[in-house]
Amino acid sequence: MACPYQVCEWRSPEDLTKLLDLELGEAGQAPAQTLQHCRDAIHYSVKTNHPHFFNQLYVGLDHYAMVGSFVTDATQPSLYTYEMAPVHCLIEKVVLEKMMEMIGWVEGGDGIFNPGGSMSNMYAMNLARFQRFPEVKEQGLSACPRLVLFTSEECHYSVAKAAAFLGIGTKNVYVVPADQRFADFHTEYAVPFMVSATAGTTVLGSFDPIEELADVCEEHNLWLHVDACWGGAALLSNKHKHLLKGVQRAHSVAWNPHKMLMAGQQCSAFLVRDKTGLLQRCHSACASYLFQKDKFYDISCDTGDKSIQCGRKADAFRFWLMWKALGTRELERRVDHALEMARLGIKKRDGFRLLMEPEYTNVCFWYIPPSMRKIPDSPEFWQKVEAVAPKIKERMMKTGSMMVGYQSHGINANFFRMIIISPWVSTKDMDFVLDEIHRLGADL
């Protein structure tokens, strides 16, 4: 899709500081200046809704979702209580129920929207711990044995952050290859309590085998959490939902509609299969100024005490609004389109080498400039390759023609990670990326 503006207008931190008039002063200013600040903020911001933005696991939001966010911005609901956010307490419930239906929890469950997948993964860890050791809420970990959890090599870094934050410790996160077993970790000194699986990993977009992990968890009485922040959207596709086969056996699921479904940040659901009020019991503090018992309506609608936040934005609304407007079938079509684009022929191009066949929409590949194409695979070759992506990335940013991320990963030298999300990405855009990378890097 031809686009009349660039993806980004790169300026160094020093230059941009000079360009923007950042200082906050005693006096106010004329509206025209404020408008100029808005123009500048837009001009120098990354255009995340540009069809050549492939840099992150999200792109700028769907247009209906944007309208939805304007509505909630202007009205400023906060989801402590039904009294304070009647519309949004009901809408959050409907959206959570629909997502649980997609997961396959036929008897429902519970859940809460919160500011990001990292938070959802923290909720999962706290809930798993509380379910096993309810005394932890009051007495803390000093009343518990050392707790350990398992995750796969490709998990999101938020699992480590959560373990640190919750006082469990990053060293108590055992990283296991998916085909290895969890049996022998239970000693008198350490108690395994959960497995955090990933459905759609950040880098490669791969899916842990949920059925197998569910078997292990059942056998060893472990909480199974599935971080489907990125991959959850596949549940909307009849063609691709097999990627999450077995997800209904999870105890909890994290799923971010702001990623593949373009519902706008942050739109992150934490879903839990429990129906006994575990989420509430685990997090409640019963603040007297919000959760009065002598209210005149059904206080089960006051969901705020399930949250670790106090004020909480109405993040479900814009997702609900776009879902209403588009319908499930259009969401499915978009997911299918993104996966289809990701499978298009990078491998058929000279100088482009796929790291792996995409399972999802992460297209990970190396660009090999002409000067290197005759060098045989060797440490020297990969050392040269390592320098290619950062250099092209720099040129790409300075040109502003597109944004694609890069990184090294394990033994793999720096490669590009191109993420396909937008329903407006066409085969022409895919060709553009390859042409442009070649244009920017052919001399290297």
Added chain:
Amino acid sequence: MACPYQVCEWRSPEDLTKLLDLELGEAGQAPAQTLQHCRDAIHYSVKTNHPHFFNQLYVGLDHYAMVGSFVTDATQPSLYTYEMAPVHCLIEKVVLEKMMEMIGWVEGGDGIFNPGGSMSNMYAMNLARFQRFPEVKEQGLSACPRLVLFTSEECHYSVAKAAAFLGIGTKNVYVVPADQRFADFHTEYAVPFMVSATAGTTVLGSFDPIEELADVCEEHNLWLHVDACWGGAALLSNKHKHLLKGVQRAHSVAWNPHKMLMAGQQCSAFLVRDKTGLLQRCHSACASYLFQKDKFYDISCDTGDKSIQCGRKADAFRFWLMWKALGTRELERRVDHALEMARLGIKKRDGFRLLMEPEYTNVCFWYIPPSMRKIPDSPEFWQKVEAVAPKIKERMMKTGSMMVGYQSHGINANFFRMIIISPWVSTKDMDFVLDEIHRLGADL
């Protein structure tokens, strides 16, 4: 201020469920229907920007802040890296620095915006713990002695939530009256590590004596955190900043511009005096796909790894924009106006009794209906008073004429807690509230 619409359009959860067309279906719908959903969401939402909304520690946002939120909604920056959010990384820095200047940290410090004051209080607790026991990040609390912290009776419930979430345990939060000493808690079994003081408590709007607490913390080597989420705005007022006297001695401060300053939810700053990178060391996970070391720009601008989140909204922008537009002096005028309104004469009215003289803008009072005014203070009297506020609240919600919270508190029977924030609240509005409460409750 006369307003052409009601504060709320109360419907019971059952009725509102029927009124809104909540279900999510396979097919999409016509734009007109989507527009109607937006109209309904607005119509049945609480009008938090109405001059008779006094229900929470925030009101609907300033108009410039609203424009700011539309800009960030439409562009969808996420503050992992400078590359992804150049404008917003710089603006967040400037706003944090300005807030630190107000606190009185002449040498600066560090900080981060995050989704809510509860999060900020969690950051403080995690940082205090990490600073004292750096091994906790990797090894968890099983490598530490039992940790305890102190807070005042009136602290926000998020302190307990944080202690539970971080694995410290709610029973290890010692609630001490402000005039009591912290000396004797250090045993071989429990190590005190922080004091969480409150500047502007949720219910009464009172301020802990920070200077005294700072003395105690210095003596006992404790981290001093000041939860100034609500009261921090007083720092903008030359007349009222004495309320936070000594705040510059705190190790960390939480301050929410979305509350008194109307910057729109969530706009919450966590500020820390440390300049050695403690925030980064405590929370970093060094994800290779975001925080590459071989970037072509100064990666000290990539602030995302200080956060426990991954994606993070550009919450500082709308505060910065309104600050630019209004200037510090207008912010000061607004704070002064709110405090002036709060001091107006409720006590001069028959049937209204103040719980205490407001320190800030929480006006806590009982309404005594005429039928009770001759009953002497006694358990029977207060038992009758207990039933008054909930009944008036119900009538108020169903009328939609205003919103004022109520609650019981310690030995105090249900009273109204009226929060003054909006610069558009006039003495007429204050009179309206008292008239309306009398109108709604005179027959009780």
